[in-house]
Amino acid sequence: MKAGRHRRLLAPAAVVLALGLALSSCSSTATSADGVIITANTGASGAFVRNFNPFLPNQAQAGYGGTVYESLLFFDMAERRPPVPQLATAATFSPDGRTLTVTTRDGVKWQDGQAFTAQDVAFTFDAMIKHPELNTNGLTLAAATAPDDHTAKITFGRPAFNQLWGAAGRTLIVPKHIWEKIADPATELNPNPVGTGPFTLDSFSPQTFLLKKNPNYWEQGKPAIDGVRFISFSDNTSANQSLLAGKIDWGNTFVPDPRKNWVAKDPKTHLVPSAGIYQTSLVPNLTAWPTNDLAVRQAMNLALDRKRIVDTVYFGIAKVPSPELLQTPRDDGFRITGPVTRDPAAARAALEKAGYTRGADGVYVDKGGRRLDVSIKVVTGYTDYIQALQLMQQQLAEAGIALTVQQVSSAQFNSDRSTGTFQLLIDGLGGKPDPYQLYNQVLASATTAPIGQKAASNWSRFSDPQVDAALAAMAGTDDEAVLKQRAQEIGRVMLDKLPYVPVFQNSPNATFLATKVTGWPTDDNAYALSRADSFPDTGFVAKNLKPVK
16 A cells, blocks of 8 residues: 555565565564564565655655654654653743744763754754755744753744644754754765664665664663564565564555454454554646646546445455545544545546547547546555556546556655656555644645655645645644634635545554564554554654563
8 A cells, every 4th residue: 555654665576585585584573682673564665775864754764763863742643642752841832823942851862972952953943944845844934043952942934833743743853963064955865874763773785774772762761672673575465475474573564354364363462453544545746637637637536436445455444535635533523525426427527528528449538639548656566556546447447537557666656756757646645633734744835846846745736825825824723613614625625626536544554463572552552653654653663662571
């Protein structure tokens, strides 16, 4: 299934074979002279690139976020709970919502031994002001200062109550003494990361990298395990073979019928969290034909049989999505309509009303004779997405649309998605704590960019003054009535303009093995997101795991 959530990684067959042989000689959790080291697979494809830039954590090894680098606070996106202090002991907005005062934690050191101070916090946010491409959360930053070593003040250009999550929960703090020497932080690979987090980079190869515990970590007694080893596979099938053989502690790939094929092995130790928070959607390029044509997007939306996709590919664990792109059931109070009803005849009518005519092969052409053959990119090896696309090919064909599936590596997918080099993508959106954060991520003009330039997170290149105004109003209030009103305004734009076409709300595709370590998030205690590529959750989960006694 992206991640987007973000899933990645592909290795050549020979590499996978070599890695498989190496893994076959050890269990998933190494308990040797190195101590207890768990093995994690983020579900990625493509060889790992030694890129640990904390400003741009959407890399193949996204799981490092929160392990080496940390945020000011930790927010639980699975459940609504108060944020947990991390590098900040307090973060408070001024009455007008324009200034966030951060009190930093005493006794924290960078992994090179230098002291962490509020100067590092101010520098991190100032870097995002000077280099807007680093501002992946669309924060309306105006200034960042540190009046003393324990206090940072972050100023926003408008009231920003609802930007606390992006500022304090999703911004990884970097050491000023290192990054002030880097001319272009947007292109820096940062191969040897230095953070404050519970783990440090020990070794790296294109197939695996090892993070070992930070012996000087500020949180006493943590981490209790000795490390996390991230490994890559060519596709879901090879990853699942290792998973089912007990060689992976933290899986992040699609397991067909997981209740039967995983949990049934031993319900006490083979765990599958079920909370789904990602909206897998078709992402259209709104700047070029044919996906910039609303009639084409309307036809796609009406042609999809979402329930069949959910039942066939995900064995009913995934859900038919909210057309407004909202998380259900958490955000049901913000919704304005029910699920989309499949109607291929209405899909064809939408195209014909826009001037399309159906060719002898059943595929529509526009007034200029261009055939409605749409290319969609998907990451190689994402077997669930690929199976879903095979069903969508059949369903869209009934509406007179030809869908061509193009499989690419994770690295290529991420690059093409960022620069707008696609007609259509299938991607996971969401993983946000509330409707404002979700809509701001994928719809705000501030989070997109012209074709050829790197967009922060608004991949479709959607821009609408009404939506921007509604987002600004939501960012400046904590009044639930206003938040609901504005979210519903945006929901109506989603329905009318279809900047994204939701397909299903998927399960997290995470699996845990509790034979050697305990403390995984569960449905009863979802203290963090369960995916191994969710930053900063990966580090937060890993530092809370404990070896089985």
